[in-house]
Amino acid sequence: MTDTWLPRNPSFHSIGQDEPQAVDGKGVGSGMVTIKDIAKLAGVSYSTVSKALNNDPLIKPATRQKVLEIAEKYQYRKNIMAQQLSSGKSNIIGFVLDELSNPLFSNISKNLHRELKSRGYQMILVIAGDGVDIFSQLRVDGCIFWEYMLDDREAFWKLVSSMPMPCFVLGADENPNSPYIKIDRKEGIFKAVEHLKAHGHERIGFIGNSQNIKIEGYKEALQRTGLEFCQGSVLPAYSSWEDGYFAVRNYTFTSSSPTAFIGLNNLVTRGALRAFIEAGFQVPQDISLIGYDDLPDMQYAEVALTTIGPPLGELAVQAAELIVALIRGEDAKYPVVIQPQLYLRNSVAICKERI
Amino acid sequence: MTDTWLPRNPSFHSIGQDEPQAVDGKGVGSGMVTIKDIAKLAGVSYSTVSKALNNDPLIKPATRQKVLEIAEKYQYRKNIMAQQLSSGKSNIIGFVLDELSNPLFSNISKNLHRELKSRGYQMILVIAGDGVDIFSQLRVDGCIFWEYMLDDREAFWKLVSSMPMPCFVLGADENPNSPYIKIDRKEGIFKAVEHLKAHGHERIGFIGNSQNIKIEGYKEALQRTGLEFCQGSVLPAYSSWEDGYFAVRNYTFTSSSPTAFIGLNNLVTRGALRAFIEAGFQVPQDISLIGYDDLPDMQYAEVALTTIGPPLGELAVQAAELIVALIRGEDAKYPVVIQPQLYLRNSVAICKERI
DNA sequence: AACAAAATTTACAACGTTGTAAATTTAGAA
């Protein structure tokens, strides 16, 4: 009936038994080696090749070996597109970031990649603003969102739940209708305040005013520990190193100033630390300081910083496990709540006034 | 012969004419609407749907309209995997970043995304260290590398040229065997030096010591303009705001100090500017300063900074055009060389000593 | 009303995999 049929790509599959065509390396869909090519070269059927490459125990070791060698030799690369289409699995997870300018994201992204990899998944990124629709179109197996669009929570959660694959949000916000991993920042701040109080500090300040949840946590923590919130004990700092630095520099210290501070994030805290030192304060003898975000940098600051923050390795493990469970349809326990930890180093001491 | 055949996913295609199954939204490969589903609902063949969705002019407008409406209603999302497999095109371009902690990357990434989008492509990211192999396996149509691994150029270029699809590198390095876009940083620095010299500056310093090519450019520029390289006129700064800030703070000014400086990048320059101001220098009356990287931030600094740097919009346009040309097999002209521009603002003035 | 030409729609192989069932080969026991 269709004897006049012409194949769409007649030059395909031209790898011969003895004189295989060089993989030209450019132009997807033309020069790439497929399992059918390998099958021909190995003298087996292509389903055997498929199984061999997937380590199917049905395949005789010697056969697998031969197939693997040929695949290696001709630089075979599995076509994830075809794999997804056939099996419904791409083994790819998408990670949606909101910005690129805090080293925290570098760290989280690296940790997450490692954990996913060890569970058999690969990871690709998009910047939130650039549109996450591509993850739907690509049929990634799952999708992790770093919280963003905090100005319009509703639209954000709607977007998340409209994704056609398992998804969850990593952040501080909660939503009963979607899975999420909540970093309990308020509780983290509370731990920091408690720790400072345990060291005799009664006037505790906060450096940074851009993340409402942390500020709220700070105020609540003061209440819970029975400490007083003093006017002017929140030093304004947005998010960068210099914000922290100048927040402290521009602050006028008096005898009723806080004796300890908590910094909004890694950058702000390090900037503040530097400013304290320059102002002639000894940290922690004169002023105690706890930083948020336990990045490796924090311990290499001028004074090894005591920090609070989610355990970043653990966070990645939890995230990887949650997404994998959601994908597999196992009954994942969520929401997962990550409790920030206190990492004790050398920037907190007994309050001078108590000595 | 295979009358005992059982479909692998018997629940599939269960959308009926009048009672379409709810798109459950979770689990790729099970609940997603396909062109076949739409075809059934619209009462046309699935090739018609395919053509309608791709705006094929063969399709009668009324038919297209109906198909589009149904697609919209059932939240159809094209399956890029299937599209790639069938047509050999994914319309996706991969961008390989080396790190996430400089706002420059945010900017470049956004610009690039916009330009690619306007040319019909989508963009996904990976961090270089996480392995770019996924782009091969995903059969992205093309791949853009931000220069990295500068410690092992050879391995880097080998990796790039081993990619099975059109690729190029964006950066300052060159390689005769691969396409690349070269940002001519040396020439950029030269323009800055020239500009300063034209304003009467004869002792010009450089803040930053981490990017050899820029340091080299600085030294060469001095030679070319007949200026002297003075010992100690390179203030050590790695890459961050505080690096720039302290580079200046730690520098001891003498009567033979430079009267103008060039900053390594956006962060270093802004840190340095702040330090100059604090040290009591008026910029540009006492000291002129030119920053590298023309990010929007630069004009909102304490003094609107004159900068040099690749025109970032243009860079993205060139990059998008090059990769698209490479993909289409058009004879793209490369290497492309981007000449950094001088963006005149208020941080350069006539040298005091000449007045 | 009959026909040709144009417009529109349809059928279906192909893309590169996977997973199932069936076919073939090998090994072991009698």
Added chain:
DNA sequence: TTCTAAATTTACAACGTTGTAAATTTTGTT
């Protein structure tokens, strides 16, 4: 040697698209 069971390999539909050729419908002439 023959038979059976186990081990191994093979055949091929299916996944959701695209692109070509063929089929069908519509339109315009006469």
